[in-house]
Amino acid sequence: MATDTAPAGPKSRARLPPGIWALGFVSMFMDISSEMVNALLPVYLVTVLGASTLTVGFIEGIAEATANITKIFSGALSDWLGKRKLLTALGYGLAAVTKPIFPLANSVGWVVAARFIDRIGKGVRDAPRDALIADLAPAEVRGASFGLRQALDTVGAFVGPLAAIVLMSLSSDNFRFVFWIAIIPAFISLAVMIFAVREPVRRETDAKPRLRLADAKRLSRPFWIVVGVATILTLARFSDAFLILRSQNVGLPIALVPVVMVVMNVVYALGAYPAGVLSDRIGRGGLLAVGIVCLIVADLILALGTTVPLVMLGVVFWGLHMALTQGLFASLVADTAPEDLRGTAFGVFNFAGGIAMLIASVIAGGLWDAYGPAATFLAGAGFTVVALIAFGLSQYWAGGASPDPSKD
Numbered sequence: 001m002a003t004d005t006a007p008a009g010p011k012s013r014a015r016l017p018p019g020i021w022a023l024g025f026v027s028m029f030m031d032i033s034s035e036m037v038n039a040l041l042p043v044y045l046v047t048v049l050g051a052s053t054l055t056v057g058f059i060e061g062i063a064e065a066t067a068n069i070t071k072i073f074s075g076a077l078s079d080w081l082g083k084r085k086l087l088t089a090l091g092y093g094l095a096a097v098t099k100p101i102f103p104l105a106n107s108v109g110w111v112v113a114a115r116f117i118d119r120i121g122k123g124v125r126d127a128p129r130d131a132l133i134a135d136l137a138p139a140e141v142r143g144a145s146f147g148l149r150q151a152l153d154t155v156g157a158f159v160g161p162l163a164a165i166v167l168m169s170l171s172s173d174n175f176r177f178v179f180w181i182a183i184i185p186a187f188i189s190l191a192v193m194i195f196a197v198r199e200p201v202r203r204e205t206d207a208k209p210r211l212r213l214a215d216a217k218r219l220s221r222p223f224w225i226v227v228g229v230a231t232i233l234t235l236a237r238f239s240d241a242f243l244i245l246r247s248q249n250v251g252l253p254i255a256l257v258p259v260v261m262v263v264m265n266v267v268y269a270l271g272a273y274p275a276g277v278l279s280d281r282i283g284r285g286g287l288l289a290v291g292i293v294c295l296i297v298a299d300l301i302l303a304l305g306t307t308v309p310l311v312m313l314g315v316v317f318w319g320l321h322m323a324l325t326q327g328l329f330a331s332l333v334a335d336t337a338p339e340d341l342r343g344t345a346f347g348v349f350n351f352a353g354g355i356a357m358l359i360a361s362v363i364a365g366g367l368w369d370a371y372g373p374a375a376t377f378l379a380g381a382g383f384t385v386v387a388l389i390a391f392g393l394s395q396y397w398a399g400g401a402s403p404d405p406s407k408d
Contacts, residue, residue, distance in 0.1 A: 075347020093190055130146075164258075229391050242373075304374065
């Protein structure tokens with residue numbers, strides 16, 4: 001796996017294109033909206049609409065599976081159309097138009113429909129958006145570009161729950177009021193996407209490719225190694241919901257539970273962009289290894305820690321792991337995929353990660369129920385060690401590879 005792909009020198013200090021900043025703010029505003037809803041939706045379903053916890057799990061399972069399946073097709077379609085902005089805007093548009101359904105819903109069925117359409121939107125937009133970033137970003141600032149988008153997205157991930165907490169307090173726990181307010185950042189996101197992001201100009205000599213399954217054969221071995229390592233690592237990094245459950249397990253008051261996600265996402269947001277910039281200057285491999293080790297440390301602390309401060313320390317390492325891996329993996333996909341198949345490549349990458357996340361969360365939940373929280377996080381540490389070994393072997397096998405994937 002040719003991970004140390006970034007050229008060194010003055011070019012690494014190039015400015016990020018305006019489109020990269022715009023896509024970052026698109027992600028941030030949509031995440032603020034989505035997290036305002038998602039932070040309250042499980043409680044709303046159970047306490048207001050009378051749903052069971054099994055129903056909540058069913059809704060989320062269908063939603064995430066829908067998003068994961070859609071990602072493969074949207075990525076390949078963006079390659080075929082050569083219009084990544086169109087699909088990205090369509091995905092954000094679907095997410096925006098579902099937001100009014102949540103305050104208007106008077107039954108679980110309406111919420112299921114809204115979540116289903118919202119996740120279709122996520123599936124439609126994610127792979128084309130990441131491919132659009134790769135198209136817009138010069139190679140020498142690719143890591144910084146993905147890091148910036150991830151950082152701004154994560155800002156939304158902690159601003160959203162904080163806004164929900166404040167608005168619930170000001171409105172005497174009026175769920176529908178918060179859901180109405182969440183509509184505003186969603187449509188700001190869509191407006192920025194439509195008016196501030198421009199499609200890169202395609203060369204006139206670029207022929208419209210045929211949409212074929214056989215094109216997957218053109219994805220290189222380094223790309224598949226990136227997908228493999230990232231998938232194994234995702235098996236170790238199950239749903240963030242288990243961080244919340246662990247904090248409750250050691251005595252954090254329910255009213256303060258959102259603090260867990262705020263702490264994790266603050267660390268994530270602060271670290272993602274610097275990690276991307278640094279990877280452009282010194283290469284991706286070393287930083288990824290450090291990020292994987294951070295997850296091992298986080299799992300061990302969360303498994304063995306029995307106090308709120310220790311659990312929060314584990315959450316900090318979890319966020320640091322996310323900052324040092326997620327943007328870098330996206331950069332590696334762009335580094336190792338052919339330019340005309342970037343949408344397909346991101347679709348495959350996101351699909352594999354989504355399926356792994358679903359499996360990981362089921363395993364984590366089963367271990368928690370059968371053996372307790374320590375077993376869940378110790379198993380996560382074990383999977384992370386396997387991912388670290390796989391990563392080390394990939395570096396060894398790629399020892400003679402060109403540092404620039406375009407030359408392989």
